[in-house]
Amino acid sequence: MTQLEPGQQLVGRGPVAVTMERVADDVWLMRGGAIPPLVHRIMNVYFVEAEGGVTVFDAGVRSMARHIEAVGRAMGGISRIVLGHAHPDHRGAAARIDVPVWCHEDEAGYAEAADGQPYTDFSSIPAWTKAGPARAAIWTMHHAIWDAGPVRVERTLAEGDAVAGFEVVHLPGHAPGQIALWREADRLALTSDCFYMLDAVTGEPAEPQVPLDPFNLDTEQARTSVAKLASLGAVTCCPGHLGPLTEEAVAKLEQAAGRIAATA
Ligand SMILES: [Zn+2]
Structure with missing residues (x-):
């Protein structure tokens, strides 16, 4: 049984502390991974209580590992x-947590590789912004700070598979095996990086948008996947960074997806 109460709670101390909040029935959001000097905790990890345990969706960054383990234990144990x-x-914290890891069948090779995002085009990321060096800082975060390394994938998933009361929706483009978990009963989607709600160079909050091209395997495919997500008719979308998007904002995403479809 969970010891957590609704409303935001601080877990841990110091700069790597995280917050926990309830976002839907049986679904909790851990926010971590603040990047100084920004104050926002931009990395989201979801905890879904189902079948007597917890399914964790996305594993944030390495510094969140001990918090993910501790919260999972308090909620009855992480199943996967x-x-x-x-x-x-x-995948950042996943290699530090001794539980089975699942992902989409098109992502397994990347999850098990030393570099899970080898197609990133760092050369097209601005070298500097007003806040300071961007490209070198992002390279360092990708390669030395965020990632605990490759994982062993215990089971692969495909479109339509059932996971912890949700259904797998394949939304490729940003990554080949990018997925959302979709729960029709309350029209809730956990969307990982199907869309961004931040400026991926500065880390500042932004309007919902297709993920930035240098970070995608195939941006055109990512646009199509935003339209596919919008077509589900979600009331709430819980992304991998910042959010959640509520009903009104999901409508904006649908409009954006409509414009994307119209120009495709
Ligand atoms: Zn991503």
């Missing part, structure tokens, strides 16, 4: 980690 995709800020 499901990766929305294998980028270093989504």
Whole structure:
């Protein structure tokens, strides 16, 4: 049984502390991974209580590992980690937590590789922004700070598979095996990086948007996947960074997806 109460709670101390909040029935959100000097905790990890245990969706960054383990234990034990995709800020803590890891069949090779995002085009990321060096800082976070390294995938998933009361929806483009978990009963989608709610260079909050091209395997495919997500008719979308998107904002995403479809 969970010891957590609704409302935001601080877990841990110091700069790597995380917060926990309830976002839907049986679904909790851990926010961590603040990047100084920004104050936002931009990395999201979801805890879904189901079948007597907890399914963790996305594994944030390495510094969140001990908090994910501790919260999972308090909630009855982690049954498995499901990766929305294998980028270093989504598989980041997984290698430090001794539980089975599942991901989409098209992502398993990346999850098990030393570099889970080898197609990143760092050369097209601005070298500097007003906040300071961008490209070198992002490279360092990807390769030295966020990622605890490759994982062993115990089970692969495909479109339509059932996981902890949700259904797998394949939304490729940002990553080949990027998935959402979709629960029709309350029209809730856990969306990983199907869309961004931040500026991926500065880390600042932004309008919902297709993930930035340098970080994608195939941006055109990512646009199509935003339209596919919008077509589900979600009331709440819980992304991998910041959010959640509520009903009104999901409508905006649908409009954006409509414009994307119209220009495709
Ligand atoms: Zn990503």
